[in-house]
Structures are given as structure tokens and as C-alpha cells.
Amino acid sequence: MKNILLISPQYRGFKPEFPLGLGYVAAALESVGYRPKIIDLNIDDLSYLTKCLKEDWLFIGISGFTFAFKQIDDLVKQIRKANNSPLVLGGIIVNSYPEFMANYFTEVDYFVNGEGEITAVELAKNLENDEALFGSILGLIYRQNGEIIFNASRPLIKNIDTIDFPARHLFDLSKYAKLSNPPFSRNASIIGSRGCFAKCTFCFRNFNGEYRTRSVNSVLDEIELLINHYNIEYIDFRDELFLATDSRIMAFCSGIKERQLHFIWGAAIRIDSVKNKETYRAMRACGCIYLTMGTETASEKILEVMNKGVSKKTIIQSLSLMKNSGISVSTSFIVGMPGETKETIKETEEAIKSIGFPAGQVYLPRAFPGSWLYDYSIKNGFITNEIEYLNKVSVGSIFDLIVNYTDMSNSELLFRQKQMNGEMFFGSKFIHGQINM
Incomplete structure (x- = not known):
């Protein structure tokens, strides 16, 4: 399966912005053959999300800021009630407080801690091939036998000219x-x-x-x-x-x-x-x-x-x-x-x-x-x-x-x-x- 669903949560009290982070991650996934679809809940209708949650996905990813904590919490619960695809959470909400978020969001399967382009691709390949070699993925947090495993941090991308432009054609x-x-x-x-x-x-x-x-x-x-x-x-x-x-x-x-x-x-x-x-x-x-x-x-x-x-x-x-x-x-x-x-x-x-x-x-x-x-x-x-x-x-x-x-x-x-x-x-x-x- 190549289809991946990426979601930007709704922001209340803060001005929503074009989700560049998801655009970059989507571009990285597309570059190796995956087919990401993006939902921005600040723009897209909730009925579109409901429709998408009826489909199977290689994984469903959420990326957001900590000031959308409650909205992300509600979104995680909504997704988990409607869909059993692996659920991934990333963005500032994880980067700024990884241990706390990994312990709180018990229904999330994987957390991306740090820049997401490379980590998302490596996670997708593991899930697609059913390899379960999650311990080798830098920047990944995951659950194993009831425990939370924190992998080593992924080094920041030094030459950011090498990163693909955001996949704006998906918006x-x-x-x-x-x-x-x-x-x-x-x-x-x-x-x-x-x-x-x-x-x-x-x-x-x-x-x-x-x-x-x-x-x-x-x-x-x-x-x-x-x-x-x-x-x-x-x-x-x-x-x-x-x-x-x-x-x-x-x-x-x-x-x-x-x-x-x-x-x-x-x-x-x-x-x-x-x-x-x-x-x-x-x-x-x-x-x-x-x-x-x-x-x-x-x-x-x-x-x-x-x-x-x-x-x-x-x-x-x-x-x-x-x-x-x-x-x-x-x-x-x-x-x-x-x-x-x-x-x-x-x-x-x-x-x-x-x-x-x-x-x-x-x-x-x-x-x-x-x-x-x-x-x-x-x-x-x-x-x-x-x-x-x-x-x-x-x-x-x-x-x-x-x-x-x-x-x-x-x-x-x-x-x-x-x-x-x-x-x-x-x-x-x-x-x-x-x-x-």
C-alpha cells in the first residue's frame, strides 16, 4: 500500500497558516513513490475527513503546534474510533515535549521527534515491507511490548537546499x-x-x-x-x-x-x-x-x-x-x-x-x-x-x-x-x- 493521509489540525484563537511542514513531508514521501493526501482542517470540511477515514492507509500522520493540544487530542480520538491504520504524530507538539506527549497520547503508535522528511520516509518503508525495524529509525518514538521506546535523535539536515520544495500541488x-x-x-x-x-x-x-x-x-x-x-x-x-x-x-x-x-x-x-x-x-x-x-x-x-x-x-x-x-x-x-x-x-x-x-x-x-x-x-x-x-x-x-x-x-x-x-x-x-x- 502506498497511500498515506496527512492532517493539519484546526487552530482556534491563532491565525491558521499554510501547513508548510506537511507540504515538505508530503514531497519527501512522493519522491520515493508514495501517494500522500493532505487534509487541512482549517480549510477543508470535516465531511472530507470523515470520508477519508473510511479508507485504509499505510499510516495517518498528524503534524501540529502545541497550542492545538486539545484539537489534536480530539482528532486522535476521532481517528482511532473510525480507522485502524497506524497513527503518527509529529511537529512542534512532539519536538518541544517528546516524553510528555508520548506518554499522554496513548492511542498514537509512532511519534516523529525532529525534522520529519527522512524519518517519515523510513517509517513508511518499514510499514510497507512489514519489517518492524523501528529501532534503527533515528528520531522515532514508538511502542513495543507496552513500553515507549525513544530512539536516538536524528541530526538536523545540514544542507537544506537538498530538501524538495513543498508539494503544493496537493493543496x-x-x-x-x-x-x-x-x-x-x-x-x-x-x-x-x-x-x-x-x-x-x-x-x-x-x-x-x-x-x-x-x-x-x-x-x-x-x-x-x-x-x-x-x-x-x-x-x-x-x-x-x-x-x-x-x-x-x-x-x-x-x-x-x-x-x-x-x-x-x-x-x-x-x-x-x-x-x-x-x-x-x-x-x-x-x-x-x-x-x-x-x-x-x-x-x-x-x-x-x-x-x-x-x-x-x-x-x-x-x-x-x-x-x-x-x-x-x-x-x-x-x-x-x-x-x-x-x-x-x-x-x-x-x-x-x-x-x-x-x-x-x-x-x-x-x-x-x-x-x-x-x-x-x-x-x-x-x-x-x-x-x-x-x-x-x-x-x-x-x-x-x-x-x-x-x-x-x-x-x-x-x-x-x-x-x-x-x-x-x-x-x-x-x-x-x-x-x-
Whole structure:
């Protein structure tokens, strides 16, 4: 049997995105002759899932984030009631907390811990040939005689240029138009790097500080394919570190000009990536219309708590560079981290008012497995029942106050968050910059 079903769970309270991870795994499986089918429950109707669960599959795979814990739990139960095919779980939900998830999801047969392309292919071959040589598959967690077996970790793929492009032909891309920000009828998501060299304390993406980039030519090859084959007009870079330095950005812009590619694009970017205004001019000239960045705070004390690796001075200098760039910029802030006080919030508010930070959102901290903040929350008694907590963060809004790490009352913290959001939206001096070309 060659048929494999891959499922992306529904996300509540978080904006759903094109499931690039499943696209990469599907491409790897296709490259060796398997026939994957993908269901995205943020897009596809539940009746389609019900129909697919009536069929037999070599395996059924789910990949998702921890903030969909309850949805994944419900999905596992639904699948197991309707279908006896081997069930596999992977993605951040496993990577960030493998032992916990393997013990909790008792109806899951296999867990993929780490990057999934190679592990999924090796697992498929074992299942197809009924070899049961699961102990040799790096990155696999499985059950044997009532015990959970944790195989050795799979090394990260060093040269990520060698990874096949996501299998976008398995998706109806027109359904994802409403998910792009800003919305475009013909849009696609792309990543130009994997991993991260930063170790922000609130981040749940566990890369052990390893950061790998695709070559600029590889990224441009994929963009050219998207334009020529899918008629894509807008490209959204989903990784924050593809545009990590001025030199890399300029090389990318030069490549766009050399290939005479015509598209518009947006990206996430670190606050300290760009060091000179000419880089922003080059980006705008090559189609960049939108940037988003996690500024988080302008308090030196909270920057240290977050381990952001930047100073308040750097933040102000970087945002000043963006003025008159012609690029729409959105920032995000987090208020309520451990150590946050009225004074640290005021420090950030004053910075917003003084420089005119770009419009964005002010969020409350949310701890997820894999982050320093999650470990801190358990150690200090903020999270006492992990299952209850993970269920709660799976169904609420991203603006809900789940844990208050400050000495302020819940009502005061929520008021200050709401007040800052008002300043972000109505007090911003440069939501859209202008540039003289």
C-alpha cells in the first residue's frame, strides 16, 4: 500500500497558516513513490475527513503546534474510533515535549521527534515491507511490548537546499487567499531558513541554537517556480531569519533583479537585522510591501528577562531606520512577563509615544513546552496541572489572560494591555512610510 493521509489540525484563537511542514513531508514521501493526501482542517470540511477515514492507509500522520493540544487530542480520538491504520504524530507538539506527549497520547503508535522528511520516509518503508525495524529509525518514538521506546535523535539536515520544495500541488491554493497578511488571491508561503540562533525565553521553538539557511539561489528557484507554475503574485516569508543580515538581503534583492522576477512580498524580520537605510530602499524597490517584527518591549529589564539579545537603543535606532521606507511595518509587544511592573510598562509606553512605533499588537505572555517560560511556570507554581493548562490555551483567544506573572491584579494588567493596544493603533506616527526613489 502506498497511500498515506496527512492532517493539519484546526487552530482556534491563532491565525491558521499554510501547513508548510506537511507540504515538505508530503514531497519527501512522493519522491520515493508514495501517494500522500493532505487534509487541512482549517480549510477543508470535516465531511472530507470523515470520508477519508473510511479508507485504509499505510499510516495517518498528524503534524501540529502545541497550542492545538486539545484539537489534536480530539482528532486522535476521532481517528482511532473510525480507522485502524497506524497513527503518527509529529511537529512542534512532539519536538518541544517528546516524553510528555508520548506518554499522554496513548492511542498514537509512532511519534516523529525532529525534522520529519527522512524519518517519515523510513517509517513508511518499514510499514510497507512489514519489517518492524523501528529501532534503527533515528528520531522515532514508538511502542513495543507496552513500553515507549525513544530512539536516538536524528541530526538536523545540514544542507537544506537538498530538501524538495513543498508539494503544493496537493493543496487548493486558492483556499489560502484569506490567510495571507495582507490578503492576496494568489499567494504562497515560503521559508528561507530553518532554526534560530536566538534563545528568547518565551519561544517554544526548540532548535538548540542551530540556524541553517537556504542559498539565495535556492529560494529564488522556488519563487520562480511559484510565479511560473502557480501564477503567484504575493509571497510571505514565514521564517524570521531568512533576511538576517544586510548582505543577505542585498544578495536576495540583486537576484530578483537579475532574474527579472516580478512579485510583491512580505516577511518577518528581527529588529536588529537591518543596519542601514539603503537596505530598506533596496527591499522596497524589489517588491517588499510589508514587514512584521517582534519588538516585545522597550524596557531594558524585560529585554533581559526575555533574553532578546538587543537593547532599547538598538530597538529605537532600528525602527528609526524604517521611517520613510515605503514599507508597511507591524510590530508586536508582550506585556506581563515575569518581573514586569507598572514602571517597565510605562518605559515601553513612553518609547511608543516618543518614536511613533509602527502599528501592531500587544499580547500577553503565553508559556508553551520547550520554552524557558514554561519551565519557569511549572517550577514556580503558575502551572500545576499541565493537561488542564494545555487544554485551556488551545481553545481561548490569544488575548486571554491565562497566567499573571506580575504583582499587578488581573484587571490592571488587562487594562494596561488594552491601553497599549490603543496607543499602538491610534498613536502610531508611521504605519506606512514613504520613500523618494
